[in-house]
Amino acid sequence: MEIVIRPLDASLVHQANMNSMGGKRGDLSVTSYESYCDRVLSWPISDEKKQKIVDQIYQKLSEQLRHEARHVSWAVAGPAKYDPRKLDHSDTILRLSSEFVEWFNGLEKQVKAGTQQDDKRGRLLRLIEFADSRPELDPTGELAELSMVDNAKFIELFEAMLPKYKWRKNSNIYKLYLASKEGKVKEIKPEVFFENADLTAFTEGDRAYIRFTMKPARQLIVALKSRGWWWNSGKRAWSTYLDRLDKEWVAGISERYAKYV
Incomplete structure (x- = not known):
C-alpha cells in the first residue's frame, strides 16, 4: 500500500x-513533521503500521502547530500593544513538543529492540x-551451553582450551565433549513458524516465543x-x-488485534 x-x-x-x-516558525514545523514521517517510512514494520503512526504524528504536530500559529512572543506583542498573557502559548508549545519527542523516541526504541537478532552464539x-x-x-x-548452539x-574450543584447564575425563564438560564428538548432542536452534512485519514466532527447545517489532x-x-x-x-x-501453543491463534494476531500490535 x-x-x-x-x-x-x-x-x-x-x-x-x-x-x-524570523518569519519561519511554520516552515520549521513543516520540516520537522516531514523529517519524523521519513524516519517512520524507513522502519522495518508493516505499511499499515507506518500509516497508523504517520497519522498519529499528523494529529500531534497539527495540535502543536495550532498553538504555534496563535503564539505571539512578548517582543512582538509589546510594540503592537497586544496582551501577551492571552497570546503567549510558549508553555503549551514546550509541553506538547516534549511529550511528542518522548512518545516518538519510545516508538523508535521499540522498533530497534524488536528487530535486533538474538545472537546467543555471539554472546556465548x-x-x-x-x-x-x-x-x-x-x-x-x-562452553557447555555453546554445545547446544554450535x-x-x-568441540574446536574445548580441544584448544583443554591443555589450559585440564578437564578430567569424568567431568560433565568432558563427557559432553565425547558425546559431541559422537554426534549424540543435538543442537537446539530456533525454528521460525510464523513471521510478518509485526512479529516473529518461533520455537526453541520445549518453548515457543513471540517477539513483537513494537511493544503491544x-x-x-x-x-x-x-x-x-x-x-x-x-x-x-x-x-x-x-503444549500450550496455538499456532493458528499466533498467526492471526496481526489481524485479530490490529489496533494493539
Whole structure:
C-alpha cells in the first residue's frame, strides 16, 4: 500500500510564520513533521503500521502547530500593544513538543529492540573469551551451553582450551565433549513458524516465543497472559510451553488485534 502523508494546514503554517520574529516558525514545523514521517517510512514494520503512526504524528504536530500559529512572543506583542498573557502559548508549545519527542523516541526504541537478532552464539563466544582472559573466572559453564548452539565450535574450543584447564575425563564438560564428538548432542536452534512485519514466532527447545517489532498495547498483553504466555526478558519475547501453543491463534494476531500490535 502507498503511505499517505497529509500536509499540515497551510493557513496555520502561514499564520505561524507571520507571528514569528524570523518569519519561519511554520516552515520549521513543516520540516520537522516531514523529517519524523521519513524516519517512520524507513522502519522495518508493516505499511499499515507506518500509516497508523504517520497519522498519529499528523494529529500531534497539527495540535502543536495550532498553538504555534496563535503564539505571539512578548517582543512582538509589546510594540503592537497586544496582551501577551492571552497570546503567549510558549508553555503549551514546550509541553506538547516534549511529550511528542518522548512518545516518538519510545516508538523508535521499540522498533530497534524488536528487530535486533538474538545472537546467543555471539554472546556465548564473547563470554567465553572474557572468562578465559581472567584468571579468577572459568568459561566451563558458557562452553557447555555453546554445545547446544554450535556443536562444531564447542568441540574446536574445548580441544584448544583443554591443555589450559585440564578437564578430567569424568567431568560433565568432558563427557559432553565425547558425546559431541559422537554426534549424540543435538543442537537446539530456533525454528521460525510464523513471521510478518509485526512479529516473529518461533520455537526453541520445549518453548515457543513471540517477539513483537513494537511493544503491544495493554489489550494484547492481557490476551497473551490469558492464554498462558509470559514475558521472557532474556529472550526479549513472550514465551509459553509447546503444549500450550496455538499456532493458528499466533498467526492471526496481526489481524485479530490490529489496533494493539
